[in-house]
Amino acid sequence: MTARQRFLRFFHERPQLKAWALLAPGLTWLVVFFIVPLVLMLGYSFMPRNVYGGVDFGFTLENYGRFFDPLYLKIVLKTTLYALGCTAVCLLLGFPVAYAIARGGRFRNFLIFLVMLPFWTSFLVRMYAMMFLMRDSGLINKTLMDAGVIETGFEMLSTPFAVLTGLVFGFLPFMVLPIYASLEKLDHALLEAASVLGAPPAKRFFRVTLPLSMPGVVAGSLLVFIPALGSFLTSDVLGGAKEILVGNLVQNQFTSARDWPFGSAASFVMMTLVLGAVTLYLRVRDADEAMGK
Amino acid sequence: MKRKDADREFRGFLEGRVDRRDFVRRLLAAGASVTSVAALLEACSGGSKEPPKPAATPSAAPTQAASAAATQAASAAPSSAPAPASLSDLPEIEKELHIANWSDYIAEDTVSKFEKESGIKVKYSTYESNEEMMSKLQVGQAGYDIVVPTGYIVTVLAAQKLLFPLRKQYLPNFKNVAGLFVNPEFDPDNAMGVPWQWGTTGIAYRSDKVNPPPDSWGVFLDAKYKGKMTQMDDLRDTVGAWLKFRGKSLNSTDAADLEQAKKDAIAAKANLKAYVSAPVKGQLVAGDVWIAQLWNGDTAQAKVEEAKIEYVLPKEGAGIWTDSLVIPANAPHKRAAHEFMNFILRPEIAAGISEFTGYGTPVQPAMALMKNPVPYPSDEERKRLEYQKDLGAAAQAWDKLWTEIKSA
Numbered sequence: 001m002t003a004r005q006r007f008l009r010f011f012h013e014r015p016q017l018k019a020w021a022l023l024a025p026g027l028t029w030l031v032v033f034f035i036v037p038l039v040l041m042l043g044y045s046f047m048p049r050n051v052y053g054g055v056d057f058g059f060t061l062e063n064y065g066r067f068f069d070p071l072y073l074k075i076v077l078k079t080t081l082y083a084l085g086c087t088a089v090c091l092l093l094g095f096p097v098a099y100a101i102a103r104g105g106r107f108r109n110f111l112i113f114l115v116m117l118p119f120w121t122s123f124l125v126r127m128y129a130m131m132f133l134m135r136d137s138g139l140i141n142k143t144l145m146d147a148g149v150i151e152t153g154f155e156m157l158s159t160p161f162a163v164l165t166g167l168v169f170g171f172l173p174f175m176v177l178p179i180y181a182s183l184e185k186l187d188h189a190l191l192e193a194a195s196v197l198g199a200p201p202a203k204r205f206f207r208v209t210l211p212l213s214m215p216g217v218v219a220g221s222l223l224v225f226i227p228a229l230g231s232f233l234t235s236d237v238l239g240g241a242k243e244i245l246v247g248n249l250v251q252n253q254f255t256s257a258r259d260w261p262f263g264s265a266a267s268f269v270m271m272t273l274v275l276g277a278v279t280l281y282l283r284v285r286d287a288d289e290a291m292g293k
Numbered sequence: 294m295k296r297k298d299a300d301r302e303f304r305g306f307l308e309g310r311v312d313r314r315d316f317v318r319r320l321l322a323a324g325a326s327v328t329s330v331a332a333l334l335e336a337c338s339g340g341s342k343e344p345p346k347p348a349a350t351p352s353a354a355p356t357q358a359a360s361a362a363a364t365q366a367a368s369a370a371p372s373s374a375p376a377p378a379s380l381s382d383l384p385e386i387e388k389e390l391h392i393a394n395w396s397d398y399i400a401e402d403t404v405s406k407f408e409k410e411s412g413i414k415v416k417y418s419t420y421e422s423n424e425e426m427m428s429k430l431q432v433g434q435a436g437y438d439i440v441v442p443t444g445y446i447v448t449v450l451a452a453q454k455l456l457f458p459l460r461k462q463y464l465p466n467f468k469n470v471a472g473l474f475v476n477p478e479f480d481p482d483n484a485m486g487v488p489w490q491w492g493t494t495g496i497a498y499r500s501d502k503v504n505p506p507p508d509s510w511g512v513f514l515d516a517k518y519k520g521k522m523t524q525m526d527d528l529r530d531t532v533g534a535w536l537k538f539r540g541k542s543l544n545s546t547d548a549a550d551l552e553q554a555k556k557d558a559i560a561a562k563a564n565l566k567a568y569v570s571a572p573v574k575g576q577l578v579a580g581d582v583w584i585a586q587l588w589n590g591d592t593a594q595a596k597v598e599e600a601k602i603e604y605v606l607p608k609e610g611a612g613i614w615t616d617s618l619v620i621p622a623n624a625p626h627k628r629a630a631h632e633f634m635n636f637i638l639r640p641e642i643a644a645g646i647s648e649f650t651g652y653g654t655p656v657q658p659a660m661a662l663m664k665n666p667v668p669y670p671s672d673e674e675r676k677r678l679e680y681q682k683d684l685g686a687a688a689q690a691w692d693k694l695w696t697e698i699k700s701a
């Protein structure tokens with residue numbers, strides 16, 4: 001028996017060990033680069049800030065206490081509204097796109113490629129490109145003014161509209177791809193059955209297509225909502241930094257304020273809120289489904 | 294005509310953003326790799342018709358990216374720090390030197406000239422914020438021999454015993470330093486640092502759009518220029534300006550002073566287009582912004598593009614800053630670091646550096662060698678200028694104030 005055969009047989013006879021061996025690289029990576037920093041941050045969030053910016057050893061709940069100031073809670077609320085708005089717009093724009101691609105025949109792969117194309121450039125560069133388009137003497141205003149459609153330029157930059165547009169632009173692909181995946185798997189026989197049984201197109205869509213694409217809608221919404229909640233670049237670049245979102249608040253703690261404990265505490269509060277909301281949502285949905293069946 | 298406009302605007306856009314601090318910091322924050330950014334910037338600049346101006350071009354980026362990559366690889370190797378030398382002397386000049394500096398903050402040929410002359414091999418890496426550099430020093434594993442903190446950060450680093458006191462006997466060229474930069478408040482007797490570049494934070498404006506010229510921070514309260522003005526996206530600079538406006542210290546920690554500054558800042562916010570620091574240059578050039586709180590050096594860079602941009606130090610006073618070269622306490626090549634410091638204090642070298650950065654040189658005899666030196670403030674102006682100090686425990690109160698201003 002060659003060494004290779006012995007090696008293969010060794011693992012073949014021990015399926016559990018094989019599973020662990022396959023898991024090991026990814027698991028190690030996760031532990032070292034995700035779990036360990038997370039635990040460190042959790043530790044920091046309970047320590048007092050050092051005058052020079054690091055942390056002092058000790059235990060305090062003050063960092064969490066500070067976060068429940070109305071000032072910061074208002075920021076959480078505003079950020080949540082932005083994230084919800086972004087998710088809603090992405091859903092409205094993304095669903096038809098995904099639907100069209102799923103029906104796109106031989107152009108399917110090319111269309112998917114187009115959806116992925118923005119990922120070839122960094123998020124920040126895309127945000128600056130938007131800024132270039134939207135500023136007072138930017139491409140949009142200039143074109144409209146040259147064409148005589150408007151006399152003075154719109155003020156687009158540094159408005160909530162610009163922030164929302166930027167967020168939607170940034171996260172739309174995360175909505176399209178999961179919805180496309182679930183629509184693509186849709187069994188045409190079901191639609192034909194609905195037709196045969198006399199359902200008009202609208203009814204077919206709402207009774208068959210939409211319910212069956214719900215997993216994609218939910219996945220897409222989560223993929224958009226969660227990063228939108230943590231974004232800080234968009235409000236800085238397109239919002240003119242005149243507003244502060246939770247992401248900016250956390251970023252400031254780790255940079256200009258040099259207050260790592262408060263930044264860590266704020267991150268953990270947000271993580272808990274998001275995890276809590278998602279868990280609750282999934283529970284309710286599972287319960288609904290169980291009842292439905 | 295149109296085409297040329299677009300070209301100019303695109304280049305202005307690039308140059309506005311290709312700023313050593315804001316742009317790259319944000320890019321890196323967004324997760325872009327140093328090399329990809331450099332490649333992108335180079336690709337962009339290659340597309341424009343004229344070669345971009347040296348002061349704010351991305352042309353240095355590729356080499357810096359390469360050296361940054363080299364540094365990352367090198368810093369993984371264990372550093373062999375020699376035992377600290379006696380108080381007076383250092384051993385012989387080492388054959389290596391590791392410098393970490395802000396990006397785009399040195400002339401392209403400074404390092405190669407130094408290498409050729411001294412035979413010391415230089416490893417050069419860059420960072421984008423004081424905090425980034427500081428956290429590396431605090432961890433103690435960076436292996437840097439020279440870093441370039443802003444004034445009050447020198448105080449913070451020295452207080453944490455992270456710096457090596459300079460041995461002046463190796464710095465004969467220190468005599469070239471202008472009086473303004475000798476014995477600064479943040480570093481008594483220049484015990485820790487050699488001044489590198491300096492600047493002020495005042496008001497840049499378009500002389501063709503703003504009449505009469507502004508002379509006070511109060512201009513930001515004037516609704517006449519609503520939507521055409523910006524202040525810096527930095528709590529120290531913006532809150533500091535409003536403290537100055539009321540005749541207070543820009544380092545004030547007094548609750549009443551800060552409350553008043555907050556009120557003024559919020560009143561001004563209604564007139565502001567945005568809080569934006571260095572990238573405002575492009576908008577000034579394009580005419581989207583007429584009045585901007587900005588550094589003098591960045592204003593000078595914008596003026597190269599648009600001659601009608603002027604700069605003023607408000608009558609109530611403004612901030613002045615100096616970045617210094619310092620040696621970390623655990624630097625492995627301390628004597629070579631002194632050699633480099635002495636080298637950049639030579640007039641012709643200092644002039645070359647400031648010609649590139651657009652900022653002021655603290656080396657007095659270099660002024661005569663430059664085409665457009667940033668003049669030293671007059672005695673009268675000097676009285677109005679104040680250095681930032683570390684806020685210590687008051688940093689939390691300041692940060693909350695900033696959050697309140699932004700949420701208002």
